[in-house]
Amino acid sequence: MKELTHANISVRSKHTKAFIKAIHNDEEIELHWKGKYKNTVKARTLWNLIVTNAYNNAEPGFLNWELVEHENNIYYIEDLVTTNPCGELALAAMEPCCLGHIVLSRFVVGDGIDYPSLGNTIRLAVRFLDNILSVNHFPLQEMKDKSESLRRIGLGTTALADTLALLGYRYGSDEGNKFVDKLYRFISKAAYEASMLLAVEKGAFPLCHSQKHTESGFMKRMPEKIKSLVAENGVRNCAILTQAPTGTVSILSGNCTRDDIGMGRHVRRSLCFILSSLNL
Numbered sequence: 001m002k003e004l005t006h007a008n009i010s011v012r013s014k015h016t017k018a019f020i021k022a023i024h025n026d027e028e029i030e031l032h033w034k035g036k037y038k039n040t041v042k043a044r045t046l047w048n049l050i051v052t053n054a055y056n057n058a059e060p061g062f063l064n065w066e067l068v069e070h071e072n073n074i075y076y077i078e079d080l081v082t083t084n085p086c087g088e089l090a091l092a093a094m095e096p097c098c099l100g101h102i103v104l105s106r107f108v109v110g111d112g113i114d115y116p117s118l119g120n121t122i123r124l125a126v127r128f129l130d131n132i133l134s135v136n137h138f139p140l141q142e143m144k145d146k147s148e149s150l151r152r153i154g155l156g157t158t159a160l161a162d163t164l165a166l167l168g169y170r171y172g173s174d175e176g177n178k179f180v181d182k183l184y185r186f187i188s189k190a191a192y193e194a195s196m197l198l199a200v201e202k203g204a205f206p207l208c209h210s211q212k213h214t215e216s217g218f219m220k221r222m223p224e225k226i227k228s229l230v231a232e233n234g235v236r237n238c239a240i241l242t243q244a245p246t247g248t249v250s251i252l253s254g255n256c257t258r259d260d261i262g263m264g265r266h267v268r269r270s271l272c273f274i275l276s277s278l279n280l
Contacts, residue, residue: 010061010087011050017066023047061087070217073239074150077207088244089154094142098153100129101246103253104183105159108166113183119190122155126194129153130202130236151205154242155191159255188241189223195236196229204234213238 013019022029022043029046031039050060063083068090072080080090084097091097102125107118133151138144160180161171169176204210213219213235214227222230 007059008061008085009059010063012063012065014065016064019043019047063087067217073213073216073218074207075216076209076212077150077238086245088156088242089152089239091152092146092150094140094146095150095152096138096143096147098129098132098136098147099156099242099244100125100154101156101158101244101249102187103159103255104157105162105166105255108163111167113163115186118186122187122190123194123197125155126153126191126237126240127198129155130195130198149206150238151236152239153237154244155240156242156244156246157187158246158250158253162255189226191240192222192226192230192235195240196226196233198236199234202236204236205238208234208238210234 019029021027026042026044028040029043030037031041050062054060054062068080069075072090074080074092078092081093083090088099089097102118102121104113107114107121130151130153133147133153136147138147163183164171164176164179167179169179199205199208210231210233214222214231219227219230
């Protein structure tokens with residue numbers, strides 16, 4: 001068997017629940033390519049092969065497409081067809097991506113997070129990314145049209161591990177996970193509030209159906225206040241949040257500097273928001 005090297009290979013699972021069930025029950029599954037049957041394999045054997053290679057080589061990635069479709073905010077408009085190259089955004093056909101990242105460690109003050117300042121930065125970041133969609137030059141007219149009709153942005157974060165270290169939480173601990181849940185609930189709520197206020201100011205994204213938008217798998221988990229406001233006013237961006245890989249961005253923003261970890265009280269805050277890409 002020939003081996004493929006120096007390539008990004010990912011597995012997209014459209015029936016993940018059934019696949020996981022087959023793994024637990026040690027059952028066989030059918031493999032298909034472009035709708036045609038190719039082979040039958042043991043689900044557990046295939047899963048072990050995926051996990052072993054991912055552990056040894058960081059490939060393949062595993063994308064739970066069944067969950068992606070369930071969470072899809074534009075389920076009532078069109079299907080998602082793929083992701084951007086790094087996999088952080090599931091996109092409709094011809095959709096570009098517009099990404100930015102909040103440097104979380106800049107908001108550590110004392111033994112906690114400066115939530116008012118974080119909220120201000122989130123509102124600025126959402127407006128900033130939305131403005132990029134309006135001024136950017138697109139290589140294809142189809143991309144421009146799709147961007148204007150959906151106005152998808154991807155606001156993410158970097159320096160989570162640094163933030164946990166500064167606050168004394170062990171990464172992956174129960175205490176640390178509770179803090180992360182609280183932090184990201186705040187981020188998601190503030191981001192959707194910001195986009196909703198932009199919809200009041202500038203108009204919702206053109207294909208927005210206010211009531212249907214609140215019924216996606218993702219939106220169903222939002223606070224009732226947010227869903228009520230979106231149902232009333234719509235939302236400026238069809239989707240707002242993502243979690244992108246930020247290796248280079250982390251270096252650029254100076255995460256985990258020796259002074260930050262050593263002092264733990266005086267975190268630099270000059271660079272709170274990093275722009276990652278301009279729909280290129």
